[in-house]
Amino acid sequence: MFWITIRRIIKSGWINFKRSGLISTAAVLITTITLSVITALILFQAMLTGAIEVVKNKVDITVFFSINTSEDQILTLKQQLEQLPEVAVVDYTSADQEVLEFRERHANDYLTLQALDELGDNPFGGSFRIKAVDSGQYESIAALLEGDSALAKDNATLIERVNYSQNKQAIDRLNALIAGSREGGLAATILFIIISVTIMFTTVRLTIYTVREEIGIMRLVGASKMYARGPFIVEGFLYGFFAWLITIALFFPLTYLVNRGAGELLGFDVYHYYIAHLAVLGGITFVVAAALGFLSSWLAVRKYLNV
Amino acid sequence: MITFVNVSKIYQNGAVALEDVSLEIEKGEFVTIVGPSGAGKTTLSKLVLAEEYPTEGTVLFENVDINALPSRSITGLRRRIGTIFQEFRLLQNKTAYENIAFAMEAAGKSDSEIVSDVPHVLQLVDLQDRMFHFPSQLSGGEKQRLAIARAIINQPEVIIADEPTGNLDAGNTLEVVHILKKINELGTTVILTTHNKEIIDSVGRRVIALEKGRLVSDEVREIKESKRKK
Secondary structure (H helix, E strand, O other), X not given: OHHHHHHHHHHHHHHHHHHOHHHHHHHHHHHHXXXXXXXXXXXXXXXXXXXXXHHHHOOOEEEEEOOOOOHHHHHHHHHHHHOOOOEEEEEEEOHHHXXXXXXXXXXXXXXXXXXXXXXOOOOXXXXXXXXXXXXXXXXXXXXXXXXOOHHHHHOOOOEEEEOHHHHHHHHHHHHHHHHHHHHHHHHHHHHHHHHHHHHHHHHHHHHHHOOHHHXXXXXXXXXXXHHHHHHHHHHXXXXXXXXXXXXXXXXHHHHHHHHHHHHHHHOOOHHHHXXXXXXXXXXXXXHHHHHHHHXXXXXXXXXXXXX | OEEEEEEEEEOXXXXXXXXXXXXXXXXXXXXXXXXXXXXXXXXHHHHHOOOOOOOEEEEEEOOEEHHHOOHHHHHHHHHOEEEEEOOOOOOOOOOHHHHHHHHHHHOOOOHHHHHHHHHHHHXXXXXXXXXXXXXXXXXXXXXXXXXXXXXHOOOOOEEEEEOOOOOOOHXXXXXXXXXXXXXXXXXXXXEEEEOOHHHHHHHOOEEEEEEOOEEEEEEEOHHHHHHHHO
């Protein structure tokens, strides 16, 4: 009997969904907006993270070595630095490479190249470009190289200068921007989700308000609470399901157009990100759609069941 | 079968719907409850259906206190009572067939029972041609006949008809009363509320009069009916 009841509830919910054409369409559209807001915010967060990564990759600390420092000493220091947990990458540029790059950069600057030639010896020492695991760790890495640490003391004669203090302002601004973007993005995400979920809940409540008397009639002709409530929950689930299908389909052209229009500017391929993460995004939005449809109907019907 | 013991019902706004009403309805009776609007007729019906609870007193159905029943048992009680309302109270989104099938499904009837019984009961109330019409496509009389079909489909022990003819013309009114009498002849207890004197006279039987929530008379009018027959 249980399965017969479930079958009847599902059938009844489907028939109600089909017959309440305009109301069902309105509920599906509102749910679509809710899911679109959630999907857009997830993509926005990914885009923000992507943009921050791009900027972060442009920031580093450069360590310039004295010209008398041998390559062995530099490579030993490189190994020591790479063992530090806050250091992600250490790129070594030798003195010979430095002078080559300098010449390339000033290929059209005859006077500078002439001055370099007159010096005779290579005036450059080697250099490190150090990337931190997190942009907030540059200060501690710089302190290890410049301050009173054992590493700094051992290598004091090797290092000519560390450009952290020159980059400090840019790094600090970046850190503030990252923190601000994350907090702001999260706050906006939560706010938009609350607004759209509230609108969806209200829509479903209104659709059920229009049939509140019918719920009472069902109870009076002998329907149990579960039997009276069931079809409305199925309807709520169907709002979510169809809205989910529309949202998934809608974001293919939408992300494609955003990518075509502003992909390069943003430095983030939102279209391919959407396709690559479709399973995850689809899964999240499906769970949200099903839960919203189920919960909103459950709560809305509850009020009218006590007949 | 149904017993009211010193029942009073006072609504939250202070309106007194019933005041110290005591009565007993036997199995198989046809009872007409009469009184002007606001006399408490509908409240009395709602108390039997456990749609409302008495402020004081007890309503018993076969010696069981209705108001002490848990939700699940109230559902069971309602399956033993068929209800017909003045405003029909049909499910607007369902066809005539589905309205009746819903009551059977809710009572746990099998698909084969539904398929065989629904067309039969629709034929009984002369709605076989309106089987797949929605309530909005039916006339007032047809709606009420559909409501009657829904009320009797599960062969209830009691039918409560609350002003079932209030929205009907004279022809349909007589038809509804005729159907209710037939149902009663088959052994079902019928409680009919009305303020229409013609109906009271055409039914005869026991008449309970309410006024301002108080029971003012309880008499049998079979004599009147037999006189009219003569």
